Amino acid sequence: MAEIWHGLIKAIELIISLDPEVMEIAGRSLRISVTSCLLASFICIPLGSLIHFHNFRGKRAVINIIQTFFSLPTVCVGLFVFVLFSRAGPMGGLGIMFTPTAMVIGQMILITPILLGLTISALSGVSKEIVDTAISLGASSFQTTVAVLREARYAVLAAVTMGFGRAIAEVGCAMMVGGNIRGFTRVITTTISLETSKGELELSIALGIILLSLALIVNVALNRLQLGYSRGK
């Protein structure tokens, strides 16, 4: 128990003193997760709109598959990216294995189903009458899509926030494709995993507190968005 207390106090000291290593790791975590989340959003929001606004054979099956992948195990994604980008893999020539780029790609794959699925369900929440209103006021197909996305903005932002939360909190993929290289690919989750196994609790707890704080910020933001959405309704 004393060890935990000691670790906790030390951790708080590390945070308050803005310890360079802690800040560097936390900064990298944020950079990688924000990048993966933004890139995935750029792909998933238009793609989700495309799926929502077009009727095609097997649409229901596609949505079911997307929803199934919500709980995609991070290590599976890690394995997939590893196989893809390892030296002997089909894209090994790019030489991005064990780099932040590979970690971004891994996180993007991990959160794509969440962003895609939640974007589709956010758009489904907009009434057919609103779509008709936009069309009847002379909106083109693209303008209608933008108008509907704007109507569903709170729910879409909630989807993006959820994706970010999943990206920053995952450890399996980051470890497998980043390699947890100090000063290069080491992020909060991989550091906690490594330091805990070494018995170095102070750094782990400090980073754990930062990760929890980030989760809290994400959660508060999510709640505020949902509050704004229900007020808007």
Next chain:
Amino acid sequence: MSLIEVVGLNHRYGERKVLENINLKINKGEAFALIGPTGAGKTTLLRLIDLLEVPASGEVYFDGIHIPKSGRQRLKVRRRMAFVLQKPQVFNLSVYDNVASGLRWRREEKDRIDKKVNGILEMFGLEGYRNRNARTLSGGEAQRVALARAMVIEPEILLLDEPTANLDPGSTAKIEQLVSYISEQGNTTIIMATHDMPQGQHLANRIGVLLDGKIVQTGDAEQVFRSPQDEEVANFVGMENIIEGVITANNQGMVMIDIGGAAIQAVSGYPVGEGVYACIRPEDITLALSRTQSSARNSFYGKVTQVTSFGPLSRVEMNCGFRLVSLVTKVSVEELSLQKRKEVYASFKATGVHLIKRRDG
């Protein structure tokens, strides 16, 4: 030339036929009301005219131009129209942004948008709501925003689908005033669907009756409400007295109709022996306590069976050997002490009787 022409339009949802062989011409500047009961196909017809849906078969012409079933031409034509839906629909944006939407989609310049939106907000009495989120407005206010949003784009055709169906009387009056104003300006052709017959009567110059997906009669309010084409239309337009009979005499256009014991006089060209329905509007029947001398050629003695009041009027049902319904003022009910079993004389003019030829006659 007609602004809108619909030729042989048919539409179905799955196996259900919604519209059948609709042929309709609507002229520039006209205010046309489509009346019909719920489920008659009014909304579907408006949606097809606004090019929100593609008909199963048939053609739509806008200002003489044939509208294709797909392609950019549809958007171009749709941008010359505006549609206000039955349920007030507003975007989750400020009132200003709601009203500006259509102009922005037409890529109008910011200054022009500002000028037009502010002008229309003032005209519709919405200037005080400019920055308010439109979702926080009442139903009536939201419908005014929807109407302002439609009118700001200066549409050649304004389509209104039961614009006051969900509103309180105060809001209904405001919307009707605005529609009436738009109609008076004469720049906008209005096509309005309603099941509220008085509304159709006072807002439109021409009315089309849509029953079971078919347009069964078109004409001005007088024609539709006083001279319905068949029994179905008569029933729908509130012709409460529809009495079956046979013409027994025709004296230079003044006919005598035997309605099973009693006889009604009417003005008609139908020959003797023709089976007809004699239709009398309830407001055309006057009541008195004794047989009075008047120009009314039809006068029947009867007993009141029911008095129902609604608003300033009362509906009096009588048994005169046949059933008659009269619509009188509340004051008349009080003056004549009308109540159940009261003996009265019901009178109506021969010119107040509209005859419809019976299909089986």
